Amino acid sequence: MSERAIEHSLGWVSMVWAQARLNLTVMMRMRGLAFTVLLLPLFLAVMNTSAARVTVNGVPAGVFGAVGALAVVFPFSYMTITSGIVVRREERIYKRLRGSALPTSAIFAGDVLHASLIGAVQCAAILAYAMAAVQAPLPRNIPLMLVAFVLGAAVFAALAIGTAGFIPNYEVAQIVALPVLFGSLVGAGMMLPLSALPDWAQRVAEVLPLTPVMTMIRTAYLGRDFGQDAAPEVGFLEAFQVSAAELGIGLLWIGVGLWSTRKYFRWDPRRS
Template sequence: MSWLSMVWAQARLNQTVLMRQRGLAFSVLLLPLFLAFANTANARSLDTVNGVPAAAFAAVGAIAVVFPFSYMTIATSIVVRREERVYKRLRGSALPTSAIFAGDILHASLLGAVQGVVILVYAITVANAPMPSNVPLMLLAFVLGAAVFAALAIGTAGFIPNYEVAQLVALPVLFISLVGTGMMIPLSALPEWGQRVAELLPLTPVVTMMRTAFLGRDFAQEAAPVVGFLEAFQVSAAGLGIGLLWIGVGLWSTRKYFRWDPRRA
């Protein structure tokens, strides 16, 4: 069996585990869509944000809602398989460690991609968002978001003792991520130090890159000036650096704290 076949088999195992946990499946599969649609609907009563229609601004940012739920998917599946000693059996097989992690990430990324496409279609057809002005930057932002939250999920799974706690841990991650992007409350309502902290949270640079890719503006600046194709990459460099830093944190935590054996063992 090839490495890719083993990765795909691991991803299918993840999907089977997810569908057996109906409460988690509902949260992971449907809540991102509900939050995205609700956030966009609330913005329709507003006029413009940074020179673009408020509904389009909100809908584009809402695509990134899928990443905190990817965190929930990966972290919870890791904890379940660890506590049920599935990992102990997998490590005794011919399945390499890289295929185990790649399968986890592939499964969550595919779910997020499908949800992202649904939200994207909604943003264009209902919220009147334009087609992305910079598709490569949009894809880069999506890959960055998936990588950041996958690294954080694997890196923090070692601290989570059981399945129930895994869901409780994911809720603050979701809440803080949404607050940091201005989806729950406007960032202007935060004190200046709070706005600076929000800019350094894992999801914020991803959302900013997506809005720049879609709407062709530099949303890192208050006036949100129009930027060209290459300039969009330039103004997104700082956000890319923040995302890579969070990936580094996740990888460091994985190396130091990840556990293959059940915590109760």
């Protein structure tokens, strides 16, 4: 790689970092959103470990719930990215950025980096709680967990950017984000057991954006195939094989988000 290419790459990275810092500043100005995004995932983890003496597919329910709560950070990253995009668009920040030397890829990468860093902090807090409160074991398959986390971040980032064009202002952004959040949680079985839903609703829940990511995380962490009712134990390589369907569903949702971004994303304020 030439010296000029290296300088260009370092410059791009510094611009991405600057954009991520801008996103953090915007989020901290919206204190209600900041509180929700930073603390609610940990609260949901606590709520889902209350039945630690019960077992689910041979796994203590507290551990099962706490590991599943790791995936909850992704709908919250959707809220973070969507609200930040709408605020910057309506305040004409994007309009000024588009007139600068900042490339479009750096703008979006900064959005995703900001949400991913917040998600990493949330996951660390949930893991620390799970290990201390319900004696959760160490993850069985760390590479597959990393794949699941990258997939979850990409799915909800693509959906956030793809739906931001429909949202006229920040107040509506919160209203739009909440159904996405609660729909994801219900579909992934965090709000109520999926067995309580009708058969057709269970089939729909299996293909919602959060469900495949949560299934992959549980398979990677606990070493079981949670795509089956009995959740049999699986080996290291077998865990990748049984997660292929979940990976495919996640990639389809990324495609939906990218298509929507290309068709509906707006740089200028909707009121202009």
